[in-house]
Every structure is written in C-alpha cells, then in structure tokens.
Amino acid sequence: MTLRNLAALVAGLALVGAVVMMTRGGSPAPAAARTIVVGLSADIATFEPANISSRDNMNIAHHIFASLYTLDADGKHVPNLAREMTVSEDGLAYTYTLRDGLTCHDGEALTAEDVAYSFTRIADPANKFTGNAPGFVFSSIGFRGAEALDPQHVRITIARKNPIAFGLLTEISIHCKDSYEKMSLDQAATSPIGSGPYRLVSWSRGSEIVLEKAGESAAAYDRIVWRIIPEASTRAAELMAGNVDIIANVAPDQIAAINASNVAAVQSITSTRRMFVGFNQAEQFAATPGGRAIRDAKVRRALQYAIDVPTICRQLLQVECQRATGLVNTVNANKALTPYPFEPATAERLLDEAGWPRVGGKMRFAITLQAGRGRYLNDVNVVQAIGQYLRDVGVDVNVELLEWASVFQPLLRTRTAGPLFFMGTGGGLWSPIYDMNDLARVDSGTNYANWSDERWFSRWDDLTAAATPEDTRRIVDEMLQIFYDDGPWLHLYFQPDFYGVSSRVEWKARPDERIYAYDARPKG
Amino acid sequence: MGVLVARRLLQSVVVILGVTLISFIALHAGGDPTYLFVSERATAEEIALVRQALGFDRPLHVQYLSFVADLARGDFGTSLSYRQPAIDIVLGAFPATIELAVFAFVLALTLAIPLGVVAALNRGTAVDGSITILGLLGQSIPNFWMGIMLILFFGLYLRWFPISGQVPFLLPLLNGDLATAFGNLPRTLYFLVMPGIAVATYSLARNTRLVRSSMLEVLGQDYVRTARAKGLDERVVIVQHALRNAWLPVVTMIGLEFGFLLGGVVVTETVFSYPGIGRLLFNAINQRDIPLVQAGVILLAGNFILLNTIVDLVYAKLDPRVTLSRRR
Numbered sequence: 001m002t003l004r005n006l007a008a009l010v011a012g013l014a015l016v017g018a019v020v021m022m023t024r025g026g027s028p029a030p031a032a033a034r035t036i037v038v039g040l041s042a043d044i045a046t047f048e049p050a051n052i053s054s055r056d057n058m059n060i061a062h063h064i065f066a067s068l069y070t071l072d073a074d075g076k077h078v079p080n081l082a083r084e085m086t087v088s089e090d091g092l093a094y095t096y097t098l099r100d101g102l103t104c105h106d107g108e109a110l111t112a113e114d115v116a117y118s119f120t121r122i123a124d125p126a127n128k129f130t131g132n133a134p135g136f137v138f139s140s141i142g143f144r145g146a147e148a149l150d151p152q153h154v155r156i157t158i159a160r161k162n163p164i165a166f167g168l169l170t171e172i173s174i175h176c177k178d179s180y181e182k183m184s185l186d187q188a189a190t191s192p193i194g195s196g197p198y199r200l201v202s203w204s205r206g207s208e209i210v211l212e213k214a215g216e217s218a219a220a221y222d223r224i225v226w227r228i229i230p231e232a233s234t235r236a237a238e239l240m241a242g243n244v245d246i247i248a249n250v251a252p253d254q255i256a257a258i259n260a261s262n263v264a265a266v267q268s269i270t271s272t273r274r275m276f277v278g279f280n281q282a283e284q285f286a287a288t289p290g291g292r293a294i295r296d297a298k299v300r301r302a303l304q305y306a307i308d309v310p311t312i313c314r315q316l317l318q319v320e321c322q323r324a325t326g327l328v329n330t331v332n333a334n335k336a337l338t339p340y341p342f343e344p345a346t347a348e349r350l351l352d353e354a355g356w357p358r359v360g361g362k363m364r365f366a367i368t369l370q371a372g373r374g375r376y377l378n379d380v381n382v383v384q385a386i387g388q389y390l391r392d393v394g395v396d397v398n399v400e401l402l403e404w405a406s407v408f409q410p411l412l413r414t415r416t417a418g419p420l421f422f423m424g425t426g427g428g429l430w431s432p433i434y435d436m437n438d439l440a441r442v443d444s445g446t447n448y449a450n451w452s453d454e455r456w457f458s459r460w461d462d463l464t465a466a467a468t469p470e471d472t473r474r475i476v477d478e479m480l481q482i483f484y485d486d487g488p489w490l491h492l493y494f495q496p497d498f499y500g501v502s503s504r505v506e507w508k509a510r511p512d513e514r515i516y517a518y519d520a521r522p523k524g
Numbered sequence: 525m526g527v528l529v530a531r532r533l534l535q536s537v538v539v540i541l542g543v544t545l546i547s548f549i550a551l552h553a554g555g556d557p558t559y560l561f562v563s564e565r566a567t568a569e570e571i572a573l574v575r576q577a578l579g580f581d582r583p584l585h586v587q588y589l590s591f592v593a594d595l596a597r598g599d600f601g602t603s604l605s606y607r608q609p610a611i612d613i614v615l616g617a618f619p620a621t622i623e624l625a626v627f628a629f630v631l632a633l634t635l636a637i638p639l640g641v642v643a644a645l646n647r648g649t650a651v652d653g654s655i656t657i658l659g660l661l662g663q664s665i666p667n668f669w670m671g672i673m674l675i676l677f678f679g680l681y682l683r684w685f686p687i688s689g690q691v692p693f694l695l696p697l698l699n700g701d702l703a704t705a706f707g708n709l710p711r712t713l714y715f716l717v718m719p720g721i722a723v724a725t726y727s728l729a730r731n732t733r734l735v736r737s738s739m740l741e742v743l744g745q746d747y748v749r750t751a752r753a754k755g756l757d758e759r760v761v762i763v764q765h766a767l768r769n770a771w772l773p774v775v776t777m778i779g780l781e782f783g784f785l786l787g788g789v790v791v792t793e794t795v796f797s798y799p800g801i802g803r804l805l806f807n808a809i810n811q812r813d814i815p816l817v818q819a820g821v822i823l824l825a826g827n828f829i830l831l832n833t834i835v836d837l838v839y840a841k842l843d844p845r846v847t848l849s850r851r852r
Contacts, residue, residue, distance in 0.1 A: 043807065045605045045606050045607075046605075046606060046607055048607065051607060053561075053562075053563055125573075128577040130561050130562060130574050130577065130578075131563075132563050135562050135563035135566045135570055135574070136563040136566065139566070139567060139570055185607065186607065186608060186609075189606070189607045189608060190608065204692075204799065205606075205613065205616060205617070205799065205804075206617065206799030206800075206803060206804060207689065207690060207797070207799040208689070227688075227689070227797070228797060228799075229688055229797040230794050230797060230803070231794050231795050231797070233672055233675070233795075234672075234675060234687060234688050234795055234796065234797060237675050237676065237679060237680045237687050237688075238687050238688060240680060241679065241680050241683065241687055243686075243687065404810075405560060405810045405811060405812065406555075406810070406812060409559060409560065410555040410556065410559050413559035413562075413571075414555075414559075443567070443568070444567075445563075445566050445567055445568070445571070
C-alpha cells in the first residue's frame with residue numbers, strides 16, 4: 001500500500017513536471033526580436049548619477065544619462081549633447097554649445113539651464129552625494145560653478161588650470177532640472193529621467209534591469225536587458241545556451257568551451273587597468289628589514305628584473321602580454337622605455353650591490369606581500385607566482401591573501417598595505433596625465449605607496465603650465481623616466497579582459513571596461 | 525498557548541537586540557566602513573565629509589544606541605549602498621527566498637517521508653540499501669557542485685530548464701496584482717526546479733535517513749505489535765500508529781531547517797543568479813552596508829523565533845505527553 005502511495009506521488013510530480021515543461025522558456029524576460037541581453041557579474045546600487053562609483057553601475061547609467069562629450073573606443077572625446085567647446089585663455093572656464101532639439105525622457109526640453117543644474121546639484125553639500133562625480137571629478141578639477149549663458153551655452157568654471165579637466169568633465173551625467181527638482185533623492189535613485197538613448201523600464205534588484213529606446217537614436221536594439229549573473233560558469237552557460245548575447249568577465253578556464261560552442265566566441269582585449277606590486281615606503285614599515293630595503297630605489301630596480309611577467313600572462317591569464325613600463329597605458333607611454341627583462345641573475349647582482357646580500361647563502365630580507373582575494377583576474381595565483389619569483393632571488397616573501405572589501409581595501413585607503421601590495425587601478429587612453437594623476441600629490445589618496453620623490457612631484461606645476469602639446473609630452477616623458485627608474489611600482493601588465501559575445505551579435509569590446517550595448521548590431 | 529506566545533515575544537526582543545549588537549560589532553571590527561563609500565581618489569578632507577554624512581564619525585556606542593532608538597520607532601535606517609529604506613530592500617528580496625525555501629522544503633519532505641518509510645519497511649533489502657546510499661550521496665554532494673551539474677546537464681545540454689533567474693509570484697501577490705501573480709505561477713515553478721533541487725538534495729537525504737531510523741525504532745515498539753495483533757489494516761498501523769510517533773524528531777528538525785532555508789542559501793542563490801535574501805545580505809556584508817545587514821538580521825532572527833514557536837505548538841499537538849509548560 002505504501003508503495004502504491006509512493007507511485008501515486010511520483011505520478012503526481014511527473015504531472016506537475018509535465019505542466020511545468022509546457023512553460024519552458026530560456027530566461028526570465030523572453031527576448032524580443034530587437035532585444036539584446038547582457039550578462040554582468042555585479043549588481044548595481046543606484047540610478048542617482050551623483051552617487052555612482054562603480055564601473056558596472058556607470059555602464060548602465062551611461063545608457064540613460066548622456067554627457068556633454070563622450071569617449072569613443074579609441075579614447076577620443078567626441079561631441080555628445082554638446083556640439084562644441086571652447087576654453088578661456090586662463091584655462092579656468094569651459095563653455096559648451098549644446099546641440100539643437102535636445103529633450104529629456106519626460107519630453108522636457110534640455111537647455112543650458114538644465115546642464116548647469118546637473119552640475120550644481122552634484123556640488124550641493126545638502127545632497128550628501130558620495131559618488132565618483134563629487135568625490136573625484138569635482139575635487140580633481142576644483143569645480144567652482146556652472147551657469148547658463150543663454151539656452152544653448154553653458155559655462156563651467158574651475159579653480160585652477162588642469163590639463164585633464166575637459167576629459168574629466170565628460171564623466172558628468174546630464175538631466176533636466178524640472179523633473180529632478182520635483183523628485184526626492186529616493187525617487188532619483190530608482191526612477192531616473194535621463195537624457196541618453198535609453199530609458200529605464202524596470203529594475204529588479206539583484207536580477208535584471210530593462211531599458212528601452214528613448215526617441216530617435218542610431219542604436220540597433222529597442223530594448224536592452226542587463227541580467228545580473230554573479231557566477232562565471234552560469235554566465236558562460238547562459239551565453240552558450242543562447243539566452244544572453246554578451247557576457248563580461250569570462251573566466252580564463254571557460255574560454256575554450258565558449259569558443260568551441262559555435263554559438264559564441266570570446267573577445268580578449270588588453271584593458272586600461274594597470275596591475276602592479278606597490279612598494280609602500282610608509283614610515284611604519286621602516287623598522288622592518290623588508291620595509292627598509294624597498295625604500296632604496298636600487299632595491300626596487302633590482303626586483304624589477306626578478307619577475308617573468310610574460311610567463312605570468314601566458315600561464316595564468318591565458319594571453320600574451322607585453323610588460324608595462326610605468327603607470328601610463330602603452331599608447332601614451334614614453335616610447336624610449338623598454339620593459340624590464342626577466343633576468344634573475346641581474347636582480348641578484350643588483351641586490352648584492354645595494355647592500356642586501358644573501359645571509360649565509362640563504363635569504364636577503366623578509367617582507368610581506370599583501371593582496372585582496374578575488375578582485376582581479378586570477379589574482380591569487382598571480383600573487384603566489386610573484387612571491388615565488390621574489391623568493392628565487394633571495395627575498396623571503398610572506399604572501400598574505402586578504403578579504404578584499406573588509407580587510408585589504410581599508411589598508412589601501414589608509415595607505416598602510418604592504419610593504420608589498422598587489423593591486424590594479426583603472427586608467428584611460430585619452431591622456432597620459434589622467435593615468436599619472438593617481439600620483440598628483442604626495443598626499444593623494446591613491447598614492448598607496450607613500451612615494452615622495454621630489455623629482456616627480458615638483459614637475460606637476462610644469463605640467464600644468466606647459467604651453468604646447470610638445471612641451472607637455474616632453475615633461476611627461478621625463479616624469480615617466482623617473483617612474484621607470486625609481487618609481488614605487490613593480491611593473492606588471494595591463495589586465496586582459498574577456499567578453500563572451502554571441503554569434504548573433506556584432507559588438508566589439510573596449511579597453512576601458514565600458515560596455516555600451518548601443519554600439520551592438522544584430523549580425524546579418 | 526497564549527502564555528507561550530507572550531513569552532516568546534519577550535524573548536524575541538532580547539534575541540533581536542543581541543544579534544543586532546553582535547552584527548554591529550562584527551561589521552565595525554574590520555575598520556572604518558567609510559572607505560567603501562568614497563572614490564579611491566578622494567582626499568582626506570573628502571573622506572572626512574563622507575564619514576560625517578554617513579554618521580561614522582560618532583562613537584560606536586552612540587551609533588548603536590541611535591540605531592536602537594530609531595528601531596524602536598520602526599525606522600530600520602537607510603541602506604548605505606542603495607540609499608533606500610533598508611527594510612524595503614530586505615522585504616523586496618524576501619518573497620523570492622520564501623518561494624525557493626517552500627519549494628525546496630515541500631520537495632524534500634514529500635520525497636523524504638515515503639522514501640524513509642519504504643526503507644524502514646524493507647530493512648536490510650536492496651531497496652533499503654539503495655535508499656541509504658542515495659541518502660549518503662545527497663548529504664555528501666556540495667550544493668554548489670550539484671547546482672553547476674544541474675545547469676550543465678539539464679540547462680545547457682538537455683535545455684529542459686532555465687539556467688538562471690527567477691520569475692516572481694509572491695511579490696505581485698503581496699502587491700495585490702493577482703493576475704500577474706497567477707499568470708507568472710507556472711514560470712515561477714519552472715524557474716524554481718533546478719535551484720529547488722540543489723537546495724533540497726541535502727535536506728531530502730538527511731530527512732530520509734531520519735524518517736527511516738525513527739520509523740525503525742517505532743516499528744519495534746509494543747503498541748505497533750499490539751495494533752498488528754488486533755488485526756488492523758497494515759496501512760492504518762503504519763500511518764496512524766507508527767508514522768505519527770516517528771514524526772516527532774522529524775518535526776523538530778524540519779522546523780529548524782525551514783528557518784535555515786528562509787535565511788537564504790547564498791551559494792545556490794549565487795550559482796542560479798537567484799535574487800534572494802541570502803545573496804543580498806552576503807553582498808551587504810561585503811559592502812558593510814550596516815543598516816541593510818541589521819534589517820536582514822532582524823527579519824531572519826524574527827523568523828527563527830516564529831518558526832521555533834510553531835514547532836513547539838505542533839510538537840505538543842502531535843505528542844499529547846508533551847505539554848507546552850514542560851517544553852519551555
């Protein structure tokens with residue numbers, strides 16, 4: 001009798017299964033003909049542009065909010081809402097001329113007054129915004145104010161001349177004044193009214209964001225569905241099953257499977273993210289032998305020869321790479337510099353000469369190498385490999401792998417990571433000075449290595465005062481030479497990024513980690 | 525019963541304050557959370573301004589007491605990352621978790637009881653051996669591995685089930701949108717199959733073994749032999765006499781287990797991109813979004829207390845020898 005009940009139960013479950021099977025569908029939002037689905041690894045936090053601080057969040061927001069100028073894939077600034085821009089002679093005022101007929105998603109005309117409002121709203125301390133716009137852009141350029149000169153002209157003023165101010169201003173998202181004055185900050189965080197090519201349709205937190213085309217634009221797809229798929233193998237499976245068109249952050253071990261699937265392929269691109277090991281020269285480390293050793297530029301230079309970077313790229317990142325020569329992306333680097341070769345014998349000789357011989361034929365000094373876990377591509381293995389390379393030349397490295405958010409990041413922000421620390425920082429193609437700006441001042445928050453070389457820091461005034469592009473280039477090259485010789489980074493590589501792209505879609509990955517789905521086209 | 529419920533309510537206040545204090549201390553133990561909310565290029569002055577804006581410049585005890593005072597007024601605070609009321613975000617993710625928990629729970633229980641009974645009734649046979657081996661396997665396989673295997677085989681290779689995602693049923697239902705809720709229901713179930721199996725496997729295996737051993741113990745009791753000697757139908761003996769008594773340890777276990785499932789199954793939710801409370805709180809902890817973590821912790825602690833109370837009530841109902849006063 002019990003067996004009969006069991007059989008009835010199984011039959012019932014089978015019936016339910018059959019009904020369920022009738023509802024088969026590939027994804028939560030079945031793709032319409034003109035829909036593109038993008039799989040991301042991280043959820044977003046807000047649609048309030050002034051509170052956005054992550055690249056994933058900004059990527060989606062950029063479809064909703066347009067900027068005055070924008071960056072193309074080659075790192076060139078091209079007009080967007082503005083059609084032209086002029087700079088005052090003293091370099092402190094930027095005047096933009098807007099295109100005709102601009103509107104926001106609610107139909108309101110977008111004028112210079114709206115642009116000025118978008119800027120001043122960010123700067124208003126009452127709003128307590130903490131995103132990249134107030135926390136980095138405005139502080140870097142010394143934002144003074146924004147005013148509408150007439151409906152088509154807006155002037156942005158800054159406190160001090162800055163060679164990268166124009167580029168930084170392109171980061172600011174523009175929206176209309178009337179709609180945002182009516183909204184609470186809570187509403188602005190969830191119900192954006194933008195000026196970009198797409199408007200928000202729905203946001204299921206942790207699940208998906210749906211955008212639809214707003215007005216006329218050259219974008220090929222009517223809808224974009226951003227799906228949050230944290231697990232790399234699940235993202236790859238969704239791509240190979242044909243449920244997703246583009247995925248970010250493909251794990252290196254899944255590249256072969258995707259390429260063999262015949263429905264998608266992996267695009268590999270060298271990103272602008274600069275990976276390095278920092279030599280933290282903070283006073284607190286000077287008491288230890290390792291901390292004391294790396295304060296000597298000769299030791300830092302010696303260690304450059306100890307690491308086989310191309311092999312790390314080939315074996316651990318599945319790409320061929322050229323070693324970096326500094327903190328500036330290759331296209332803007334000092335062309336006279338060549339990457340340090342892997343010559344452990346040279347490293348050993350230079351360490352001997354620097355006064356750190358092997359003690360009793362064994363190790364020279366002990367030092368700790370810290371890194372966050374799971375933040376960068378295959379970071380744990382890369383850090384272990386670096387530790388071993390350094391041990392091979394007699395440096396007794398203790399590798400500490402730390403939880404990123406709660407342990408390692410606070411150490412970085414308080415500039416107390418290390419004495420050796422592994423990390424990557426975002427860069428750009430549009431200006432070498434943007435890349436160098438991490439070390440604009442000794443007290444810069446991003447001077448994680450507490451570097452204080454006067455020869456570098458004293459040149460920033462010269463850089464700002466440079467009269468011609470040639471002068472700027474010359475000063476940049478001189479500074480990069482100093483950084484190459486005696487800088488606070490053990491140069492590694494520019495992180496490769498892997499994107500999976502369906503064979504249905506024509507889309508090209510960008511080096512700057514920006515994912516613009518409006519650049520995609522259906523194939524055929 | 526009223527006394528028990530009142531006592532549990534009082535206990536819940538103490539428990540909730542305790543867990544909020546522990547989580548508050550744990551979240552602050554990693555250092556100043558301000559750094560997670562400022563640009564990496566922010567200057568010391570800008571960091572100080574943000575610290576002040578977020579309230580982290582106040583002494584820890586002041587921050588905690590302020591949180592408790594707000595809590596007493598029903599204000600759970602604002603999520604630091606989402607800039608939205610924390611309790612709204614937690615409650616927004618909870619229905620998805622309830623759907624997954626109920627699905628997995630029902631799946632595990634409806635299979636575990638018959639399998640356990642069948643194994644006990646066929647003790648020492650090949651049927652018993654097979655069920656026992658499957659039980660051991662179910663308890664040994666990590667659920668993330670099970671999830672990935674399900675995705676690869678049933679999602680990618682056979683294309684029977686969706687690989688990831690969720691279709692909401694409870695959320696529109698709670699919002700009064702019945703048409704959407706019941707329109708979604710078949711797809712809700714369809715999307716729940718694979719994550720539900722991944723979550724249920726361990727629970728199914730454990731409960732099968734529990735039911736089996738409990739049944740074996742009961743089947744050897746005098747009253748079962750007496751029932752059979754009286755000539756009762758075997759089905760009546762098994763269901764009304766043996767199974768009812770074999771239930772008791774199972775009820776205790778499944779009550780706790782359901783509470784655990786309502787806490788969210790982070791790994792399974794991550795593998796299947798399931799937007800439940802486990803993944804939400806995991807991310808909130810990583811981002812040290814203290815108000816969001818606190819709101820989640822309070823909700824989960826409240827659930828556990830509620831479920832334990834229900835288990836006590838059910839226990840007393842099932843076993844007349846147990847009174848509520850004795851169980852307390």
